[in-house]
Amino acid sequence: MPLRIGIAGVSGYTGVELLRILTAHPGVQVAALAAGQQAGRSLAQVWPGWTGRLDLPLVEVDALAGAGLDAVFLGLPHGVSAAVAPALLDAGVVVVDLGADFRLRDPAVYAAAYGPHPCPQHLPQAVYALPELHREALPGARLLACPGCYPTATAIAGLPLVEAGLADHVVSDCLSGVSGAGRKAGPRNLYCEVQESATAYGLAGSHRHTPEMEQTLGVPVVFTPHLVPMVRGMIATVKVRLLRPVSQAELHALYVERYRHHPAVIVRADPPQSADVRGTAAAHVHVAVDATRGFATAVCAIDNLGKGAAGQAVHAFNLAMGLPETQGLPLVPLLP
Amino acid sequence: MPLRIGIAGVSGYTGVELLRILTAHPGVQVAALAAGQQAGRSLAQVWPGWTGRLDLPLVEVDALAGAGLDAVFLGLPHGVSAAVAPALLDAGVVVVDLGADFRLRDPAVYAAAYGPHPCPQHLPQAVYALPELHREALPGARLLACPGCYPTATAIAGLPLVEAGLADHVVSDCLSGVSGAGRKAGPRNLYCEVQESATAYGLAGSHRHTPEMEQTLGVPVVFTPHLVPMVRGMIATVKVRLLRPVSQAELHALYVERYRHHPAVIVRADPPQSADVRGTAAAHVHVAVDATRGFATAVCAIDNLGKGAAGQAVHAFNLAMGLPETQGLPLVPLLP
Amino acid sequence: MPLRIGIAGVSGYTGVELLRILTAHPGVQVAALAAGQQAGRSLAQVWPGWTGRLDLPLVEVDALAGAGLDAVFLGLPHGVSAAVAPALLDAGVVVVDLGADFRLRDPAVYAAAYGPHPCPQHLPQAVYALPELHREALPGARLLACPGCYPTATAIAGLPLVEAGLADHVVSDCLSGVSGAGRKAGPRNLYCEVQESATAYGLAGSHRHTPEMEQTLGVPVVFTPHLVPMVRGMIATVKVRLLRPVSQAELHALYVERYRHHPAVIVRADPPQSADVRGTAAAHVHVAVDATRGFATAVCAIDNLGKGAAGQAVHAFNLAMGLPETQGLPLVPLLP
């Protein structure tokens, strides 16, 4: 019997991607949809592309705790997840949170980036849901804190270097599609301000994802996010000054070995482009050594809404619930 | 036991979309891939996004007839399909041709657009594979001639008006994404020549799809194709001078009734945009009456590689082989 | 001595394009900038790209009448122009209005599209500022009503056919870049809703530009606007059922002759693309005959912010003020 699941925030970009993946997932049944200010409208009004394909009303987020669900995916702004998660957990519902509220273990670090934490008592039970790092901790977890898109791409690129003791800090530059800015209108997502333009922002450690990266990698991260004119997709290039010489062959082998048993990660001999993983929960990664200057550069391509959000959340959910790891996971891209 | 199928032309845009759909189709097994000049290379070399996901060699097209397949999808240039189809048919393989070679019933009409027909003897057995027009003729068909993208969108928009005797000619303007021009480099698909630019071409009846539209609709079609800066997607707006007055409510009801039993077509009360059907085999259609001027305008949105090519081919294949009509068909869009 | 001019609405897309053109115009001095809600801010705050290039404060629109200006360009929403124009005209300032308020001669037609006209007493002195139609009426004009982008492109394409008595109605399909929707956030200009998507809207005579087209062409116009994913640019394709046979050569000659003395219009033997006129006040036009079906199709490419707005306004202003017709006019494109 399929698991009954709910999606909160289905009117947003992450939410509708969750809907696409979960309605095609053979192990689950999408039984409830919630959408804050859009509650009461039909799915077709919010997403005309879904007209005639699914007949579920959009309810209030608060209604999900009493809906007899096995799990709820939260695609909500930070602060809101923390407000609704306790009631769900109390009702015995597994919470898969795609927001920032349960990612940082240390409430003081959270407070510095987002303000006082709304429910620090739940932090200890949260599992940081990066399958390539915490696969052992996921089975049986009741509160999954799914990583942000920038931290995911930076981690996949940088973990092998750091774990091998090759680096004591990393410089990460990420390029993101515009969907990362969400569906609400703002200066960063008006078509004519974004199209045919690239920019860097959140410089010098000011982006909220920096502490999350440092928690995962355990070394200082000099992080620069860039916004580029595309809807989906993300590239992270991680540069490290090598603490000891290493050959190209050794480095490539290190990555192959690190990800051998992780089906979402493909190690490639050439640099990937973000379209290679469009619509998927996969990451493509490549590493190159610059012997002359003593640096290594690792490149990771993900879909910011796939491996960077909805796809990875379903991956972690599968592991948490004891489903086959890749069941229902989109792993082949929409091309071109 | 799943049907064993092959794909010819997998290195092209239509071919790789067929691959994505058919590898997810529960009723088939993709057993062979062919790709003209790319034969001998691996799938990952031709499409790096498929690295690690499918381990099939790319063979010569000629090798497919002897591969023990139930059906072969041909995503090949016109002229090439007609050269390889006979051997496949002789070997008892069902041929699903996505090219132009078997679409036009009259070899003289074909000759005027493409040159002398290479195998006119096979034309009589070909079924024009528009499910919304020829669903009765598809079961058991051995040679499926899948419609072009422009004719598909124009037909879905225009058929109800023409069938109801409301129009004696139609004016069709279609907007196409660039993937319709194929993967070979040319003046119409260089990034810097196409981006931030729109154009009309093939004016005044000179586009090869015009005869196909007139065969389907049975009235003269004044067709203007436009190229717009996007990868996928197509909009057709069909304008007709109404032969008798008709109300908005009647017209809408006419469309609802016409497509009631056709799962790929959604009739909407508002104009669709092409992203509403991105990655799908669906068509969204809307009609509006201009009582003042005595015209009706119908708009159809499809994905030119989905309902306009690969998706519709799989739909027709299902009907031909007796599989459930929507089995394996992508009907919900990738959003945003 | 250069003419002293002001620009109202410089925080909008049309306004900043006026600024670019007029600061490079040798016959004028940009002496005042106004910008409704942005008054009090600096130009660099509103348009960071202008940082360090022009040091003028943004004032209230009402301050322009007393600023000792020779002319003011109004890039304002409809209704607002009509509210500010009278004071400017009373102060002896020439008004170049890029909005809709003075385009329609008949206040009843205006009322049907926009609501009651705010100052019908000024309509008689307004000159519809399409240089290719009203060049004789422009010299000495004090109130210029600049055409909309859709009507401009449709007029340039369709006028020769209608004037020659070849058509009793026209079917116009226009493709527009997104900048036509303005700088305010809305469903039609969020990046992720627009990118990789095309749509039709304002069907069946419901777009406000239809009456303007019919006023200019003098025949019914079946108009369908389309939105395509680019910032600037517009293509109009005008289809007419020919009232008498005409050859391709005759038709081409008709267009060449019609526009021989109009420097903004280039008649071409092949269909133009919108990028050919990017950033310019020019229009490229092409016509083709379909003898089989008895139709002609004319294609016009403009920049919706150039010939469709700011560029054409400066062109008309030159004629009104007795400056050389093409002085300061951008006529060569930014390529690629």
Add this chain to the structure above:
Amino acid sequence: MPLRIGIAGVSGYTGVELLRILTAHPGVQVAALAAGQQAGRSLAQVWPGWTGRLDLPLVEVDALAGAGLDAVFLGLPHGVSAAVAPALLDAGVVVVDLGADFRLRDPAVYAAAYGPHPCPQHLPQAVYALPELHREALPGARLLACPGCYPTATAIAGLPLVEAGLADHVVSDCLSGVSGAGRKAGPRNLYCEVQESATAYGLAGSHRHTPEMEQTLGVPVVFTPHLVPMVRGMIATVKVRLLRPVSQAELHALYVERYRHHPAVIVRADPPQSADVRGTAAAHVHVAVDATRGFATAVCAIDNLGKGAAGQAVHAFNLAMGLPETQGLPLVPLLP
């Protein structure tokens, strides 16, 4: 009397941008156009957007030396410039080379990146034409070696840090529009392969622009170029580990002071986006300090065809010929 100039390579993207700038430049007359394989065709055939605007034939590059010109701009592939420059210099023509042939002072460094240098005897007289670095050396120069786009953006961002002794190496990540790949078809400029995708390439010191950057900055450069889906524009973010602590205010003041007398460079208090300088010869630069991690990040935005190619070449040409520094230079952007 204006200087008579010629443009070689006008069929390319850099060439047509030179044409746009130089035909608007009051100090010069464009007297000859050359275009390798396109010689004999008209400008309108190569660039339809120029139809009716300039009536000059496209001649062979070799014809330029005898055409009585004061200067020739070379927008040619590397190797070709070196083959044609000597004859021009011998004829007393000033050569402004936008290719790579005369940028590197050391022929051995050139050879490692491009192969044996075709005319090393001319290297000593070449002036590296970065106005912000070599303005003193430009007046009277006869052979100008214009910097590449990546080195220009990296230099503007990084020079103040290196010159102030704050860094002993820099990490530069650049995002480039697709026009940098030129007009010839290839895997990096097919629309459907590039649109909605980002990538990194030329990793680990393998890009040919790295030695040029190191020559300019005098320290090792860890350079990663990225390709993003836009036609024009470039962002460079330069990260340095600070050799001594420095405050945000000091760093900003350092940049303001460094570029005070350089009209092409605008120092900003916020990160620029590439559209801010679209179509211009300007650079916008911003610097931020990360006191926690001891790093500084500087961002530079340019138009890769403007400040990164044609615009900067005209700037340097003005200085070389004794014209006013900013005469004819496009310094205000095309917005939006």
